[in-house]
Amino acid sequence: MSRGTISNNPKAAVAGDASGGPGRLGTDSVRIRILNRPVNVLSMDQAVAAVRRAWEAEEACQVVTANAEMLYASLQDRELARILEDAELVTADGAGVLLAARMCGFSLPERVAGFDLMLACLQEAAREGVPVFFLGSSPEVLQQALLRMHECCPGLNIAGSHHGYFNDVEGEAIVAQIRARRPRLLFVALGAPRQEKWIYRHKDKLPPCVAIGVGGSLDVLAGKVRRAPRWMQRAGLEWFYRLLREPSRLHRMSAIPLFLLKVAGRRLFKNKE
Numbered sequence: 001m002s003r004g005t006i007s008n009n010p011k012a013a014v015a016g017d018a019s020g021g022p023g024r025l026g027t028d029s030v031r032i033r034i035l036n037r038p039v040n041v042l043s044m045d046q047a048v049a050a051v052r053r054a055w056e057a058e059e060a061c062q063v064v065t066a067n068a069e070m071l072y073a074s075l076q077d078r079e080l081a082r083i084l085e086d087a088e089l090v091t092a093d094g095a096g097v098l099l100a101a102r103m104c105g106f107s108l109p110e111r112v113a114g115f116d117l118m119l120a121c122l123q124e125a126a127r128e129g130v131p132v133f134f135l136g137s138s139p140e141v142l143q144q145a146l147l148r149m150h151e152c153c154p155g156l157n158i159a160g161s162h163h164g165y166f167n168d169v170e171g172e173a174i175v176a177q178i179r180a181r182r183p184r185l186l187f188v189a190l191g192a193p194r195q196e197k198w199i200y201r202h203k204d205k206l207p208p209c210v211a212i213g214v215g216g217s218l219d220v221l222a223g224k225v226r227r228a229p230r231w232m233q234r235a236g237l238e239w240f241y242r243l244l245r246e247p248s249r250l251h252r253m254s255a256i257p258l259f260l261l262k263v264a265g266r267r268l269f270k271n272k273e
């Protein structure tokens with residue numbers, strides 16, 4: 001998979017908490033850095049437009065929808081840090097990232113959450129007949145999600161799909177299957193950061209496509225998991241809703257306040273310098 005540039009060249013981004021240069025594919029997106037991790041400044045419409053331009057150009061791109069948990073984990077996980085650095089697009093998936101950006105003096109236009117980005121890209125892909133491949137979730141969830149996709153995106157060209165419970169040997173066969181189907185859009189729903197690592201480790205063997213990690217989005221589409229009501233999403237409380245429904249996520253979610261504390265601490269330290 002040759003490298004493409006959905007947005008700005010990460011190397012063009014200024015180090016530290018500063019913004020980078022304009023996107024090579026014409027997005028106005030710049031990259032800010034939060035705890036020295038990159039995040040693109042762009043709206044949902046701009047993200048979809050960037051993805052569309054990449055598939056039109058048959059570019060190979062990795063899109064990461066990053067939340068506070070992922071950015072915090074990347075402080076301890078070198079591979080994840082490298083993936084964020086190398087990704088063509090890193091969107092602000094959660095309210096925690098928006099808040100952290102604000103604490104650093106930046107303003108991100110809005111959340112670009114994995115589920116919303118997936119739906120918007122699917123609708124665009126359906127209009128243009130662009131082939132799409134889905135990898136991840138349980139076989140039952142995947143089947144149900146594919147049915148729902150035909151309802152919400154009539155005419156969608158589903159080039160193929162595979163559930164997400166496979167071993168390394170089966171994984172190689174899945175890569176071969178994806179190559180044979182030649183999708184332009186690949187949604188990987190294995191949960192973060194496994195999906196990001198899977199895309200990154202296989203990118204040289206994948207066909208030129210835009211690969212996006214979408215976590216539990218197929219569970220939501222299949223109706224197995226409910227998203228927070230709109231007002232909670234708008235109020236930045238989706239994480240709270242998720243915690244109420246899945247208390248077992250408490251340990252994972254403890255990364256959100258830790259991440260924000262770290263950002264606040266770094267800002268305080270900088271201001272004192």
Ligand code: UDP
Binds near residue numbers: 165166193216218
């Ligand atoms: N999953 C998978 N293979 C695995 C483990 C998980 O396909 O080996 C799927 C799981 O079925 C679910 C998704 O990955 O559909 C993870 O969803 P979760 O909400 O935990 O992801 P997050 O958005 O929190 O990263």
